Amino acid sequence: MELRILGCSGGEANGERLTGLLVNGCVAIDAGSLTAALTVDEQIKIHHVFISHSHLDHICTLPFFTKNIFGHTHEAVEIHALPETLDVLRRHLFNDELWPDFSVIPSPNDPTIRYTDIEAERTYDVCGLRITPIRVNHLVPCVGYKVEDGKDAFIFTSDTAETDRIWEVANDTPNLRLVIAEASFPNEQAGLAEASKHLTPDKLGVELRKLKSDVPVRIYHLTPGDRATMLPQLQALRDPRVSLLDQDERLIW
Ligand SMILES: [Zn+2]
Numbered sequence: 129m130e131l132r133i134l135g136c137s138g139g140e141a142n143g144e145r146l147t148g149l150l151v152n153g154c155v156a157i158d159a160g161s162l163t164a165a166l167t168v169d170e171q172i173k174i175h176h177v178f179i180s181h182s183h184l185d186h187i188c189t190l191p192f193f194t195k196n197i198f199g200h201t202h203e204a205v206e207i208h209a210l211p212e213t214l215d216v217l218r219r220h221l222f223n224d225e226l227w228p229d230f231s232v233i234p235s236p237n238d239p240t241i242r243y244t245d246i247e248a249e250r251t252y253d254v255c256g257l258r259i260t261p262i263r264v265n266h267l268v269p270c271v272g273y274k275v276e277d278g279k280d281a282f283i284f285t286s287d288t289a290e291t292d293r294i295w296e297v298a299n300d301t302p303n304l305r306l307v308i309a310e311a312s313f314p315n316e317q318a319g320l321a322e323a324s325k326h327l328t329p330d331k332l333g334v335e336l337r338k339l340k341s342d343v344p345v346r347i348y349h350l351t352p353g354d355r356a357t358m359l360p361q362l363q364a365l366r367d368p369r370v371s372l373l374d375q376d377e378r379l380i381w
């Protein structure tokens with residue numbers, strides 16, 4: 129399996145904490161940075177996009193992506209998300225006001241993108257991968273994902289405050305190689321983290337006690353300006369599994 133990090137880290141070069149992963153060149157998870165991180169040729173190879181939730185930092189390049197792939201694909205690219213998330217995309221983004229409705233362009237029978245409802249805890253087979261959404265605890269309906277090929281698995285928690293189920297799933301995954309987890313605000317902003325349903329390093333430490341596996345836990349979703357404050361706070365957890373995810377990193381198993 130080849131996993132490319134597209135944005136995600138809140139690294140110093142990145143002005144925003146835009147979120148996107150690319151698996152085996154074919155499946156994108158979240159679309160906060162697709163068009164910024166990938167060439168058009170690479171974008172055209174994406175056949176499935178799984179969206180975790182409707183917040184802008186996870187979907188904001190979807191419109192430009194649909195325009196870039198327009199005319200280059202034989203089949204519609206499938207946009208997989210919870211029904212609540214697809215409803216937001218239909219009503220507020222691809223509504224002809226913010227962006228044309230590419231689910232009926234060039235025609236309803238031959239569209240550029242197709243919306244596909246997903247259900248938490250059901251597994252979807254695409255591009256030789258098995259992808260399972262798991263509900264997490266965020267301001268809007270949100271899923272993390274377990275991604276497996278025949279051999280290895282990784283888990284992406286997406287944006288979440290304290291949660292249990294995704295850690296249970298991680299503990300039940302013997303071939304787990306990696307967890308990508310969030311920490312969004314410094315410990316001093318615990319109130320903001322609580323109100324916006326995110327984690328601080330301290331809250332992440334509590335969550336990681338639920339993870340029994342010894343795999344690397346790579347942290348994403350830092351606000352870039354908070355990196356210098358949060359790095360020592362993450363190190364203070366004294367959890368050798370924890371390190372920051374790097375921008376444009378490639379992980380191969
Ligand atoms: Zn969010």
Ligand SMILES: [Zn+2]
Nearest residue numbers: 183185186287
């Ligand atoms: Zn986010």
